[in-house]
Amino acid sequence: MIVDHTGLQVSAASQEAADAFDRTLVAYLRFGNDIGELLKTTYSLDSEMVFANVLRGYFMHMMGVRALVPKAQQALEAAQRGASAATPREQLHVNALEAWCALDLAGATAAWEECTRAYPMDVLAVKMLHYSHFYMGDSVNVRNSVGRVWHAWEGREDLPTYGYMLSMRAFGLEETGDYARAESLGRAAASLNEADAWAVHTVAHVCEMEDRQTDGVAWLDSKGGYGNWNNFRYHLVWHKALMLFEAGRHDDVLALYDDGMFDPKSDEYLDLTNDISVLARLELEGVDVGDRWGVMGEKAKGRVDDKLLAFVDAHFALALGATDGAAAKDYVTSIDDYSDAEDDTYAHVAQIVGHDLCAALVAYKAKDFDGCIEALEPVRDHVNLIGGSNAQRDLFAQILIDATIRAERWELARSLLSERTALKPKNVRAWRQLALVLKTTGDDTGAQLASIKADVAGMG
Numbered sequence: 001m002i003v004d005h006t007g008l009q010v011s012a013a014s015q016e017a018a019d020a021f022d023r024t025l026v027a028y029l030r031f032g033n034d035i036g037e038l039l040k041t042t043y044s045l046d047s048e049m050v051f052a053n054v055l056r057g058y059f060m061h062m063m064g065v066r067a068l069v070p071k072a073q074q075a076l077e078a079a080q081r082g083a084s085a086a087t088p089r090e091q092l093h094v095n096a097l098e099a100w101c102a103l104d105l106a107g108a109t110a111a112w113e114e115c116t117r118a119y120p121m122d123v124l125a126v127k128m129l130h131y132s133h134f135y136m137g138d139s140v141n142v143r144n145s146v147g148r149v150w151h152a153w154e155g156r157e158d159l160p161t162y163g164y165m166l167s168m169r170a171f172g173l174e175e176t177g178d179y180a181r182a183e184s185l186g187r188a189a190a191s192l193n194e195a196d197a198w199a200v201h202t203v204a205h206v207c208e209m210e211d212r213q214t215d216g217v218a219w220l221d222s223k224g225g226y227g228n229w230n231n232f233r234y235h236l237v238w239h240k241a242l243m244l245f246e247a248g249r250h251d252d253v254l255a256l257y258d259d260g261m262f263d264p265k266s267d268e269y270l271d272l273t274n275d276i277s278v279l280a281r282l283e284l285e286g287v288d289v290g291d292r293w294g295v296m297g298e299k300a301k302g303r304v305d306d307k308l309l310a311f312v313d314a315h316f317a318l319a320l321g322a323t324d325g326a327a328a329k330d331y332v333t334s335i336d337d338y339s340d341a342e343d344d345t346y347a348h349v350a351q352i353v354g355h356d357l358c359a360a361l362v363a364y365k366a367k368d369f370d371g372c373i374e375a376l377e378p379v380r381d382h383v384n385l386i387g388g389s390n391a392q393r394d395l396f397a398q399i400l401i402d403a404t405i406r407a408e409r410w411e412l413a414r415s416l417l418s419e420r421t422a423l424k425p426k427n428v429r430a431w432r433q434l435a436l437v438l439k440t441t442g443d444d445t446g447a448q449l450a451s452i453k454a455d456v457a458g459m460g
């Protein structure tokens, strides 16, 4: 019987082909820059392998580019040709890919959940759940999908994928606010395997959420070889930029943006969202970002028909709003039209929150701060449904706060900032903003206290 590295049966022409697939999977887990090469090697050993075709289809979808959906469909058809001889586990993956090709990410998620229940050692299914729960804004299941298989992974440090499982577990804990356990497991995973970018990333997230900028920058610098990682390395730089931003080091953020983050050749959505969110954050503090928006606006214009990930589209709305108000408005209308006409996961999210969020961001960039508040405030508790991490979506919370201040909606500003400082007691910017709002509303004592809190938080 041909098996994978965990002992699960695999349909392949040879054990060598199955081993090559395993190496491809591990490269994906570590964000390696050799994933494409390794997948090619797998195909060279077995051009019909169901898992190779399934993974190719998954990769096509994960690019978040609608023009690649037909290529995912081709991979599905190739996988289906071999499915009659496939194992039940492989069949579940084919079912997941089929649902995804119908743009039913929720349906794909159900297939992966079924898969991990029957086959808890199926690393690919666990990783796909990590992706799908993350992009459907379900942080509880980002955490629990790993927890549900952990009975089979406990004590399996002998497996080369154990560390990657540990870092996924850590990240789920981080996204649900269990920062101490997340940091402990994230550091353990990074020690087990220095190639594990997700472990490095998880600890950075903990530092971001706890406003431990000095710790976070030191951590990222110590792990900053960014050796054989793919473009995900830019996201780690983005995390460093966020920390420098919160520390008020705006010139350093811009330098990092230019020299370590912005890649003019890249059209990968994660890169674009990293870049857009840094520019938007800097502008919250009144920093002149020069002509950096221009290229982002052009890239966003080329992607307005993607409509696959609401998280990405919210960033495109910002880039369009910053560069071309008319195109930005058309974009918001097109999201509305799409959500009325289609019945896929994106349309569902657009109806609940995606459309209103994009409308709010476009209004904000047009300096229609009341319009921004009107669109965003009622849906702000559902923004998680667009997907992404708490740190990434925090931009939208900051934009709403900024809009309330600029619109002089002092009671709402006070309430949002009070909520924010209660959640993030070490966040200097939030305390400073609260001090400003309290002073403006005549609460001098409260303003003084908030200023002291800002100073104390600034001391670390």
Ligand SMILES: [Fe+2]
Residues within 6 Å of the ligand: 201, 205, 235, 239, 389, 391
């Ligand atoms: Fe992140």
